[in-house]
Amino acid sequence: SPIAMALVAEEGLRVDLANAAFAHLIGQPPEDVVGRSVLELVRPAAGGEALDAGAMFRGAAAFDAAHPRSHDASPHVRLTTRPVAVAGRPYALVTAEDQTDRQRTEARLHDREALLSLAVEAAGFGLWSSDLVTGATFWDLRSREIFGVAPHAEASVDLGWALIHPEDRASVEGAYAAALEDPAGRYRTESRVGRADGTVRWVLSVGQVMRDAAGAPTRILGLAVDVTERKVAEAALRDRSAELEREVAVRTE
Numbered sequence: 001s002p003i004a005m006a007l008v009a010e011e012g013l014r015v016d017l018a019n020a021a022f023a024h025l026i027g028q029p030p031e032d033v034v035g036r037s038v039l040e041l042v043r044p045a046a047g048g049e050a051l052d053a054g055a056m057f058r059g060a061a062a063f064d065a066a067h068p069r070s071h072d073a074s075p076h077v078r079l080t081t082r083p084v085a086v087a088g089r090p091y092a093l094v095t096a097e098d099q100t101d102r103q104r105t106e107a108r109l110h111d112r113e114a115l116l117s118l119a120v121e122a123a124g125f126g127l128w129s130s131d132l133v134t135g136a137t138f139w140d141l142r143s144r145e146i147f148g149v150a151p152h153a154e155a156s157v158d159l160g161w162a163l164i165h166p167e168d169r170a171s172v173e174g175a176y177a178a179a180l181e182d183p184a185g186r187y188r189t190e191s192r193v194g195r196a197d198g199t200v201r202w203v204l205s206v207g208q209v210m211r212d213a214a215g216a217p218t219r220i221l222g223l224a225v226d227v228t229e230r231k232v233a234e235a236a237l238r239d240r241s242a243e244l245e246r247e248v249a250v251r252t253e
Contacts, residue, residue, distance in 0.1 A: 013056075205223070
């Protein structure tokens with residue numbers, strides 16, 4: 001689709017030239033755009049600032065405008081301006097971009113993120129991530145509680161590995177390496193974690209490796225949950241089953 005653009009004269013902020021795409025985007029017939037002040041043609045978005053006329057002719061500027069066909073003042077039109085000279089006279093070249101679809105997409109993503117956050121919190125999961133390029137690591141507060149890490153302690157890859165029980169380190173390293181090699185990039189481990197207070201907890205971690213356009217791994221995002229109670233219950237069940245088997249064996253001798 002053509003770029004919506006207009007030439008605005010410094011004198012009176014008068015629109016001296018505009019294409020049909022610009023007229024359509026601001027909701028005006030093309031013949032009604034030329035000759036009018038740009039301030040008459042667009043309205044500020046809710047919470048936005050009025051178009052700075054001086055800034056239009058000093059350098060590049062941007063302005064959020066409300067869509068003329070919307071019922072509210074949401075910022076659905078993005079105006080970008082930069083100064084130009086035409087026949088020695090100062091003008092501002094104004095381009096306009098309809099942001100309606102992007103705004104709706106962002107709103108849907110925001111809603112989904114909010115629902116995901118509520119679901120994660122309700123399930124007792126902790127969120128963690130690691131940048132495989134820079135090594136930057138993030139643990140949310142719930143993850144820090146699970147791993148026994150202080151809220152303000154610096155998260156790092158080295159600290160994460162150090163927390164894993166020595167007897168489980170090899171299996172976790174193997175699962176991690178496999179996830180990096182696997183095109184699906186899925187990661188899942190259950191391992192013991194030695195916390196700073198001396199306690200040992202069982203933690204289930206699941207993750208997803210993210211890749212760049214070339215397929216190289218760049219980040220891993222994941223969830224962690226304390227499964228100690230389940231592991232203790234499973235061990236108790238195994239012990240009880242073994243005990244019953246011994247009792248049966250004694251009775252049948």
